Amino acid sequence: MAEKIRRYTLKQPAKAQKQYRVRYEDELNQEQLDVVMAGEGPMLVIAGAGSGKTRALTYRVSRLIEDGVDPSDILLLTFTNKAAKEMLSRVEQLVTIDTRRMWGGTFHSIGNRLLRQHADTIGYRSTFTILDAEDAKEMMESAISSLGIATLEKRFPKGDVLIDIYSYLINTRTPLELHLENNYPHFGIYRDEMINVFRRYKERKREANAMDFDDLLVNWKLLLDDYPDVSAALQRRYRYILVDEYQDTNKLQAEVVDKMAEVRRNVMMVGDDAQSIYSFRGASFENIITFPLRFPEAKIYKLEINYRSTRQILSLANASIAQNRFQFRKELQAVRGDGPDPAVVGVDDVSEQASFIAQRILELRDEGESFGDIAVLYRSHYQSLELQMELSRRLIPYEIRSGIRFFEQAHIKDVIAYLKIVTNARDELSWKRVMKLYPKVGEKTAAEVWARIGTAQNPLDAFLGGSGVGGRVSERNGDREQSSDARPPTPHSRRGAGSSLKHLRDVLSVISSESMQHNPSESIRLIVEHGYADYARAKFANSQARLDDLEQLSQYALRYDDTNAFLDEVALANPIAGEDVAVVGPEDEKIVLSSVHQAKGLEWRIVFVIWLADGRFPSQRALRVPGGIVRVKPKELHEAFELTDALVQGRGTRDEGRVDLAIDEMPEEIPHPSSSSPESELPRPSSLVPDVEIVIPGEEEERRLFYVAVTRAKQELYLVFPVMARDRGGLDILMEPSRFIRELPGDSYEKWVIGSE
Structure with missing residues (x-):
C-alpha cells in the first residue's frame, strides 16, 4: 500500500519590529x-x-x-x-x-x-611632549644651528619654512625633490642640507621625548x-x-x-x-x-x-558644480521656500565694488536685517582691503576672520612652557624658552645651563638642586618648598644671570610640587603673579590685553585637575571663539569678512562674494597648474570618473599596485602649486593595475571653492565682479568676469546694473 506523505512547512514567526527609544x-x-x-x-x-x-x-x-x-x-x-x-x-x-x-x-x-x-613600543616614554607649531619651529631652528648652516647660508630656509615643507612631505607622501621643484625651486640647491636638517630634527625630537603633530599620525x-x-x-x-x-x-x-x-x-x-x-x-x-x-x-x-538655502540659490549652485567632470553627481533640493534670485553685479572697479557693498549692507539693515547675518567672502585676504576702508568710513562694524590662535600667542606659550618643564623635564625647548625670559639670560647662557642639567636623569631635580645656577641654593626636604619670594627681576634689573636663574628655581619649585600638579589653574596664576606680569608690562605695549588673556587661560584651566591632561588639551586645541578675529566697530552685531576657505561650514542669511574675475577667482595660479592625475583600470572606474577624450590618455601598466592623485592648488597667500607623488611613495592595493591616466584640470578645485562660497547663503546671494583693476605697475587693466559666472544659465540669476545719481 502506497505511503501517503504530506509536506508541512514550519513558518518562522514574524520578527517584531525593534522598538527604539529614538523615533x-x-x-x-x-x-x-x-x-x-x-x-x-x-x-x-x-x-x-x-x-x-x-x-x-x-x-x-x-x-x-x-x-x-x-x-x-x-x-x-x-x-x-x-x-x-x-x-x-x-x-x-x-x-x-x-x-x-x-x-x-x-x-x-x-x-x-x-x-x-x-x-x-616605539621607543618613547608615555610622558612625551606634544610640540605645537611654534615649538616645532624652534626645534627645527635648533637643528639648523647645530649643523652650522644658519650662519654659513643666509638664504637657507628658516625654521618655520622648513616645518611647512617637512609637514607637507609627511602628510602627502610627496618626495622632497618634487616638492622643491614645484614649489620652492630657489631652495633646490639646499636639498642635501635640508635632508640633514630633517634628520637632525627627528633626532632632537627623540632626545626630547617629544612628538610634533605629524608624529601623532606617523x-x-x-x-x-x-x-x-x-x-x-x-x-x-x-x-x-x-x-x-x-x-x-x-x-x-x-x-x-x-x-x-x-x-x-x-x-x-x-x-x-x-x-x-x-x-x-x-x-x-x-x-x-x-x-x-x-x-x-x-x-x-x-x-x-x-535645509539651508532657497531654491534659487541651490539652482545656481547645482548649475555651477555640474561643470566639474570629476565628482559624485548630486542635485541639492531645497526645503526652504523661494527667495530672490541671486544677483550678479558688475562694477567699474574695486572702489565701486566697496561702495556698492557698503551701501547695500546699510539698506539691508534698514530693511530689518542684522549685521551679524551678513558676510562678505573672497578668494584671498588682500581682496578685502578696499572694503575694510569703506566700511570704516561708513561706521559699519565688521570682524575679519584670521588664522590667529589663542594658544599660539607668545605670552600664552611662555606660561605654558613652565608647565611643560614640570611635566616633562626633558623638554629642552621649554627650558630654553623660560630661561630666556629672565634678565641676563640669552641663547648662550640657556644652552650652557641645559648642557649641565640635560645629562641628568631628571633635569628638573638637577636644576632645583642647584646645577646650572651657580651652585646649590638650598636643600629641599620632602615636598618642595613654596617660597613667597618667587619673583624674578624685571627685564630692567641689573642683577646677573645667576640671580635670575635662582628666581626661576623658586618658581619651578612651587609649581612642581605634588599639590600644584593637580591644580594647573593655580600654577598659571602663580607664574603670572610671581614675575611674568612684571615681564609682560616691560615687554609688551598691549600688556594689559595679554594679562587678560592669561587670566582667561587660568580660568580655562579650572576644569582640569591634572596638568598633563590640561597640556594635552592645549596642544590639541582649536582656536578659542572670539580670539581668532579682528573686530572693528562698536556694535555687538558685526558683518563678517572672510576668505572662502575659512567660511566653510558656516552660513549667513546674506552673502556677498567679491572679486569674481578670471585670474582672481579662480586664481591665476589655479588656471596655470593641472589639478592632478589619477591612474586606474578602466573596469574599476565609477561614477566619479567620466572618460572623455580631453581628459584621458591610455597608458601602459608601468607599475602595478599604485594609484596616484594630487590636487594641490591653494590660496594665493600661501605659495603652494601642484604636485603629484611618484608611484614609489604611494602603496595602494595590489589589485589596482593602472592603465588609464586621468588629468584633472586645476580649475575644478577652484569651482568647488566657488560652490562652497555660494552655498553659505541662506536667503540672498550677491556675486560681484570689477570690470577694471590695476596691475602691479599701477596701470588699469580690463578684467573678464569669472568663468564661474559666465558658465551659469542666464535664468539662474538676476543681472544688476550699477548707476549713479
Missing part, C-alpha cells in the same frame, strides 16, 4: 534614515551642503548603541575637538548614556591617546604597519569607525583609517567631494573619489535635501 522615522528624512539604519560593511555618505550630515552621524551612533554596540567599540574621527564633543553630547541626549567610554575626537587627539598607551601608522600584535589589537578594538569631513583628509590620515578598518571593514566615511578645497594643506581629493576602489563592497549614500 528615527519621525526625526530624519528618508535619505538620513537610510544612512542611520544601514547594516554592516563600508559606507560612503556623500553629504551635500546643508544636508544635515552631522544629524545623520549622531543618529547613526545612537542607533548602533541602541542595538547593543558598546560605546567603547565605536571610533568617531572629526577635524575639530568641538565637533566631536558636540556630536557626543547629542548622542548622550538621544540615548541617555555616558559616552565618555566612546572614542571620539580629532585624528591627532585619538593618535595621542593611543600613543600614550603604546609609546614604549607613529600611529607605524604601530599599524610594523608591530603586528599592536596592529591586530587596534584593528579588532573598534567595531565601527566613523569619519567626518572625509574630503578634507590627507593621504596619511586616509592610510591610517584604511588600516584600522582592514579587518572589520565597518567604516563610514561622511563628506562631500564638491567641498574638497584644502589641497594647499595637504588634503587629498583622491581619498574620497577613490574610496569605492579601495573598498569595492562599499555602499554609496547621498544626502541631497538641503
Whole structure:
C-alpha cells in the first residue's frame, strides 16, 4: 500500500519590529534614515551642503548603541575637538548614556591617546611632549644651528619654512625633490642640507621625548604597519569607525583609517567631494573619489535635501558644480521656500565694488536685517582691503576672520612652557624658552645651563638642586618648598644671570610640587603673579590685553585637575571663539569678512562674494597648474570618473599596485602649486593595475571653492565682479568676469546694473 506523505512547512514567526527609544522615522528624512539604519560593511555618505550630515552621524551612533554596540567599540574621527564633543553630547541626549567610554575626537587627539598607551613600543616614554607649531619651529631652528648652516647660508630656509615643507612631505607622501621643484625651486640647491636638517630634527625630537603633530599620525601608522600584535589589537578594538569631513583628509590620515578598518571593514566615511578645497594643506581629493576602489563592497549614500538655502540659490549652485567632470553627481533640493534670485553685479572697479557693498549692507539693515547675518567672502585676504576702508568710513562694524590662535600667542606659550618643564623635564625647548625670559639670560647662557642639567636623569631635580645656577641654593626636604619670594627681576634689573636663574628655581619649585600638579589653574596664576606680569608690562605695549588673556587661560584651566591632561588639551586645541578675529566697530552685531576657505561650514542669511574675475577667482595660479592625475583600470572606474577624450590618455601598466592623485592648488597667500607623488611613495592595493591616466584640470578645485562660497547663503546671494583693476605697475587693466559666472544659465540669476545719481 502506497505511503501517503504530506509536506508541512514550519513558518518562522514574524520578527517584531525593534522598538527604539529614538523615533528615527519621525526625526530624519528618508535619505538620513537610510544612512542611520544601514547594516554592516563600508559606507560612503556623500553629504551635500546643508544636508544635515552631522544629524545623520549622531543618529547613526545612537542607533548602533541602541542595538547593543558598546560605546567603547565605536571610533568617531572629526577635524575639530568641538565637533566631536558636540556630536557626543547629542548622542548622550538621544540615548541617555555616558559616552565618555566612546572614542571620539580629532585624528591627532585619538593618535595621542593611543600613543600614550603604546609609546614604549616605539621607543618613547608615555610622558612625551606634544610640540605645537611654534615649538616645532624652534626645534627645527635648533637643528639648523647645530649643523652650522644658519650662519654659513643666509638664504637657507628658516625654521618655520622648513616645518611647512617637512609637514607637507609627511602628510602627502610627496618626495622632497618634487616638492622643491614645484614649489620652492630657489631652495633646490639646499636639498642635501635640508635632508640633514630633517634628520637632525627627528633626532632632537627623540632626545626630547617629544612628538610634533605629524608624529601623532606617523607613529600611529607605524604601530599599524610594523608591530603586528599592536596592529591586530587596534584593528579588532573598534567595531565601527566613523569619519567626518572625509574630503578634507590627507593621504596619511586616509592610510591610517584604511588600516584600522582592514579587518572589520565597518567604516563610514561622511563628506562631500564638491567641498574638497584644502589641497594647499595637504588634503587629498583622491581619498574620497577613490574610496569605492579601495573598498569595492562599499555602499554609496547621498544626502541631497538641503535645509539651508532657497531654491534659487541651490539652482545656481547645482548649475555651477555640474561643470566639474570629476565628482559624485548630486542635485541639492531645497526645503526652504523661494527667495530672490541671486544677483550678479558688475562694477567699474574695486572702489565701486566697496561702495556698492557698503551701501547695500546699510539698506539691508534698514530693511530689518542684522549685521551679524551678513558676510562678505573672497578668494584671498588682500581682496578685502578696499572694503575694510569703506566700511570704516561708513561706521559699519565688521570682524575679519584670521588664522590667529589663542594658544599660539607668545605670552600664552611662555606660561605654558613652565608647565611643560614640570611635566616633562626633558623638554629642552621649554627650558630654553623660560630661561630666556629672565634678565641676563640669552641663547648662550640657556644652552650652557641645559648642557649641565640635560645629562641628568631628571633635569628638573638637577636644576632645583642647584646645577646650572651657580651652585646649590638650598636643600629641599620632602615636598618642595613654596617660597613667597618667587619673583624674578624685571627685564630692567641689573642683577646677573645667576640671580635670575635662582628666581626661576623658586618658581619651578612651587609649581612642581605634588599639590600644584593637580591644580594647573593655580600654577598659571602663580607664574603670572610671581614675575611674568612684571615681564609682560616691560615687554609688551598691549600688556594689559595679554594679562587678560592669561587670566582667561587660568580660568580655562579650572576644569582640569591634572596638568598633563590640561597640556594635552592645549596642544590639541582649536582656536578659542572670539580670539581668532579682528573686530572693528562698536556694535555687538558685526558683518563678517572672510576668505572662502575659512567660511566653510558656516552660513549667513546674506552673502556677498567679491572679486569674481578670471585670474582672481579662480586664481591665476589655479588656471596655470593641472589639478592632478589619477591612474586606474578602466573596469574599476565609477561614477566619479567620466572618460572623455580631453581628459584621458591610455597608458601602459608601468607599475602595478599604485594609484596616484594630487590636487594641490591653494590660496594665493600661501605659495603652494601642484604636485603629484611618484608611484614609489604611494602603496595602494595590489589589485589596482593602472592603465588609464586621468588629468584633472586645476580649475575644478577652484569651482568647488566657488560652490562652497555660494552655498553659505541662506536667503540672498550677491556675486560681484570689477570690470577694471590695476596691475602691479599701477596701470588699469580690463578684467573678464569669472568663468564661474559666465558658465551659469542666464535664468539662474538676476543681472544688476550699477548707476549713479
